C-alpha cells in the first residue's frame with residue numbers, strides 16, 4: 001500500500017475524489033452537504049490541503065484518500081468496498097512516519113495532528129483511539145433561529 005500525492009495523478013483523480021465525497025454517510029460527517037462536481041472542481045483547484053493523497057493498494061487500485069490541512073487536521077476516507085482491511089490504519093501510520101505536523105501557532109495551529117469527528121462516527125472514533133489519540137474538545141452547535 002502507498003500514499004500517492006494527488007498532484008502526481010492525472011485528471012481522473014478529480015472524478016474519483018468526487019465519487020468518494022458522494023459516498024459519505026450522513027452519520028459520519030459534521031456538516032453534510034451535497035457537492036456538485038463543479039463545486040468539487042473549484043474546491044480541488046483552490047489547493048485546500050497541505051498534503052493530499054490517494055491511498056493505493058498493492059495492485060495499484062485506489063482505495064481511498066487522506067488529506068491534511070495547514071491546521072494539522074487529518075481527513076481520511078476509505079471507499080466502502082475496501083473497508084475493514086486495514087487500509088486506514090496503514091495509511092495513517094505511513095503519514096505519521098513520513099510527515100511531522102506543522103509547528104504550533106498559538107490560536108491558529110495546534111502543534112499535533114487532530115481529527116474532527118462526528119460523535120456518531122464510531123468507526124472513526126475507534127480508528128483514532130487505536131493511535132492513542134485523546135479527546136480534546138466537544139464542539140456544540142446551536143441551531144440557527146432557536147433563540148431569536
Ligand SMILES: CC(C)(COP(=O)(O)OP(=O)(O)OC[C@H]1O[C@@H](n2cnc3c(N)ncnc32)[C@H](O)[C@@H]1OP(=O)(O)O)[C@@H](O)C(=O)NCCC(=O)NCCS
Pocket residue numbers: 028074075076077078079082083084085086087088089090115116117121122123124126127128130
Ligand atoms: C473510518 C474509516 C476511515 C476506517 O477505514 P478502514 O480502512 O475500514 O479502517 P481499518 O480497516 O484500517 O480499521 C482500523 C481500526 O479502525 C476501527 N474501525 C474501522 N472500521 C470500524 C467499524 N466499522 N466499526 C468499529 N471500528 C472500526 C477498528 O478499531 C479497526 O481496527 P480492527 O480492525 O483491529 O478492529 C472508514 O470507515 C471510512 O472511510 N469512513 C467514512 C469516512 C470517515 O468517517 N472518515 C473519518 C473522518 S476523519
